[in-house]
Each structure stands twice: as structure tokens, then as C-alpha cells.
Amino acid sequence: MEHPENDPRYNGLKVNKGIAQPPSVNPYLKKRVRSNAYTVAEYVEGILAGDRVILSQAVTLVESSLPEHQETAQAIIEQCLPHSGNAVRVGITGVPGAGKSTSIDVFGMHLLKKGHKLAVLAIDPSSERSGGSILGDKTRMEKLSMENNAFIRPSPSAGSLGGVARKTRESIVLCEAAGFDYLFVETVGVGQSETAVHSMVDFFLLIQIAGAGDELQGIKRGIMEMADGIVINKADGDNIDKAKMAQRQLRNALHLYPLPESGWTPEVLTYSGYYNLGIAEVWDMIHRYIDFVKQNGFFDLRRREQAKYWMFESINEQLRNGFYRDPEIAGLLTTLEEEVLSSRKSSFVAAREALERYYRRG
Numbered sequence: 001m002e003h004p005e006n007d008p009r010y011n012g013l014k015v016n017k018g019i020a021q022p023p024s025v026n027p028y029l030k031k032r033v034r035s036n037a038y039t040v041a042e043y044v045e046g047i048l049a050g051d052r053v054i055l056s057q058a059v060t061l062v063e064s065s066l067p068e069h070q071e072t073a074q075a076i077i078e079q080c081l082p083h084s085g086n087a088v089r090v091g092i093t094g095v096p097g098a099g100k101s102t103s104i105d106v107f108g109m110h111l112l113k114k115g116h117k118l119a120v121l122a123i124d125p126s127s128e129r130s131g132g133s134i135l136g137d138k139t140r141m142e143k144l145s146m147e148n149n150a151f152i153r154p155s156p157s158a159g160s161l162g163g164v165a166r167k168t169r170e171s172i173v174l175c176e177a178a179g180f181d182y183l184f185v186e187t188v189g190v191g192q193s194e195t196a197v198h199s200m201v202d203f204f205l206l207i208q209i210a211g212a213g214d215e216l217q218g219i220k221r222g223i224m225e226m227a228d229g230i231v232i233n234k235a236d237g238d239n240i241d242k243a244k245m246a247q248r249q250l251r252n253a254l255h256l257y258p259l260p261e262s263g264w265t266p267e268v269l270t271y272s273g274y275y276n277l278g279i280a281e282v283w284d285m286i287h288r289y290i291d292f293v294k295q296n297g298f299f300d301l302r303r304r305e306q307a308k309y310w311m312f313e314s315i316n317e318q319l320r321n322g323f324y325r326d327p328e329i330a331g332l333l334t335t336l337e338e339e340v341l342s343s344r345k346s347s348f349v350a351a352r353e354a355l356e357r358y359y360r361r362g
Contacts, residue, residue, distance in 0.1 A: 194226060
């Protein structure tokens with residue numbers, strides 16, 4: 001019997017069956033999970049329709065190092081390319097602690113309130129030792145991450161900023177095809193990825209803070225030459241006077257640099273990302289720059305130069321990958337490495353032998 005307590009011998013005692021318990025696993029789960037991947041046509045159709053889920057999956061393919069994923073990703077990019085190029089691309093950099101993510105949050109909300117769609121592609125620094133990455137941009141962009149017209153995608157640098165930068169460049173094409181008319185590319189802000197990001201955006205914005213100190217002058221000097229605009233964050237409360245002083249110092253410093261190829265003299269503004277002060281003025285500056293370079297033809301020139309730059313970067317990466325993934329070369333490198341470490345062969349001779357072997361096989 002199901003319940004022995006209901007046996008006639010136990011007169012007056014009865015146990016009911018009770019309520020049937022629901023299954024521990026959602027019965028609809030299998031219906032929502034696709035066992036097969038999307039076709040290229042389905043990816044393109046979803047991206048052009050603005051489906052953020054499909055867009056995210058396509059970006060994942062772009063970031064993947066698997067050959068089959070790369071083949072699919074390139075096919076998607078090729079079909080999305082005619083639908084791209086209509087967004088304003090803004091690179092954002094600054095020293096750690098300058099408030100880049102908070103600024104992106106308020107900059108983005110300013111654009112969304114005006115009816116725009118924004119994609120944020122953030123290169124997140126990975127641990128050199130473990131390869132792990134926090135990918136915490138969505139937690140730092142609290143308001144923006146909850147908006148339907150915003151797409152935030154952090155990408156771990158994994159110690160190879162050049163490779164991630166190329167993948168970010170390809171992700172820009174997908175985001176523009178999905179209808180995002182503004183794009184932010186945030187860098188790790190340590191002076192390494194800025195050159196790559198500068199080569200994929202229309203406006204390069206440098207975020208500074210007052211009183212950063214002489215220890216950061218080396219970083220400033222290299223980046224300031226690339227900046228189209230400099231903004232000093234945290235200009236609020238007792239820090240306003242310091243921010244104004246830093247503004248004057250940076251304006252004076254910019255006079256020591258030659259006029260950029262664009263013909264535009266970089267402006268220096270102050271604002272407060274935390275208190276949402278001076279945001280409109282920053283965007284007025286960006287729009288003045290875009291109008292200026294479109295009128296003198298530098299906007300299109302810069303885009304063409306960027307396309308050429310990334311063509312050669314892609315060639316360099318393919319050559320590098322082909323060399324190191326070659327099984328015969330991998331075995332030869334192990335032998336050459338031992339000879340170099342034991343001082344039986346110089347580094348330069350070993351490198352030449354490896355390359356000559358590779359070229360002969362080609």
C-alpha cells in the first residue's frame with residue numbers, strides 16, 4: 001500500500017496523498033535552449049533587427065579564437081559591413097581612478113534622453129598571472145546597464161591588447177549594423193591600448209583629475225598628443241578650484257604641442273560625473289569637433305586611414321598566428337630555445353633560422 005497507515009487495522013487513522021510537487025527543473029527550459037547554432041543569415045537578420053541577444057552571441061563569435069567561430073564571425077561581419085559606418089565613435093581613456101565608468105554612465109544617459117542608442121565596448125584588464133578578468137563595467141554603469149537602448153560589452157584583454165583591439169574594431173561594425181548611433185570604446189587606461197583605440201574612433205576623449213601628480217606625466221604626455229578633447233572630472237565641492245587650476249595648466253601645455261592634422265585645437269573642460277554637472281558642455285564640444293572635421297574632410301580621411309591600418313594589423317596577426325601554430329615550427333622553437341638558453345646560439349641567429357624554415361615551407 002502507498003500508506004500503510006490507511007490499513008483497516010489502524011481504525012480512525014487516515015493519511016491523504018497531499019499535493020503533487022512540481023518538478024525541480026523548469027519544464028520549459030529545453031524549449032528555450034537552442035541545440036543548434038544560428039546560421040549566418042539568422043545572425044545577420046537578428047543583428048539588423050536590433051536583437052541584443054543575437055548581437056551578444058555574434059560578438060562572442062568575434063572574440064572566440066576557434067577557427068570555425070572566426071569563419072562564421074567574418075561571414076557575419078562581411079554582410080553587416082554595408083549597414084555600418086553611421087555612428088559617432090568616441091574613445092574614452094584616462095588614468096585609473098579618473099572616473100571613466102561613472103562618466104560613461106552619465107554621458108550615455110545624456111544621449112539616451114535625446115533619443116539615441118548607445119553601445120559601450122570596454123576593454124577590461126585581465127590578470128597577467130591567472131588570466132582572470134573582473135568584467136565589472138556593468139556594475140559601475142548602474143543606470144546605463146538597465147536601459148534597453150544601451151548595450152554594454154566588456155572584453156578581457158588577456159594580456160593581448162592588440163588582439164582584443166582588433167576584435168573590438170569588428171564588434172563596432174556589428175553594433176552599428178544593429179542600429180546603435182553612438183559608440184563608446186573605453187580603454188584600460190594604463191597607456192598601452194590607447195594607440196589602438198585611437199585608430200578606431202572619431203573622437204578621442206581624455207579624462208583627467210586635478211592633482212594627479214608628476215608620477216603620471218609620462219602617461220599624460222603620450223596620450224595628450226592623441227586627445228581631441230580633455231575633460232577634468234570631479235570638479236565639484238572643494239575640488240572646483242583645483243580643477244580650474246588644472247584646466248589652465250593643461251590649456252597652457254597644449255600650446256606646446258603642434259596643431260593636430262585635423263586642424264582642431266583640443267579643448268579643455270571641467271565637469272563632475274558624480275553630480276552630473278557640465279555634461280551638456282562636454283557633448284557640445286564633441287559635436288563641434290565632429291562638425292568641424294566633417295566640413296574640412298578630415299572625418300572621412302581618418303576613417304579611410306583607420307580601415308587601412310586595421311587591414312595591415314589583421315595581416316600581421318594572421319602571419320603571427322600562422323607561424324606560432326605551425327607544428328613543425330613549434331618543435332623547432334623548443335630546440336632553438338634550449339640552444340639560446342645554453343648560449344650555444346644567439347637570439348638573433350635563432351630567430352633567423354626559425355623564420356627561414358617557415359618561409360621555405362611556405
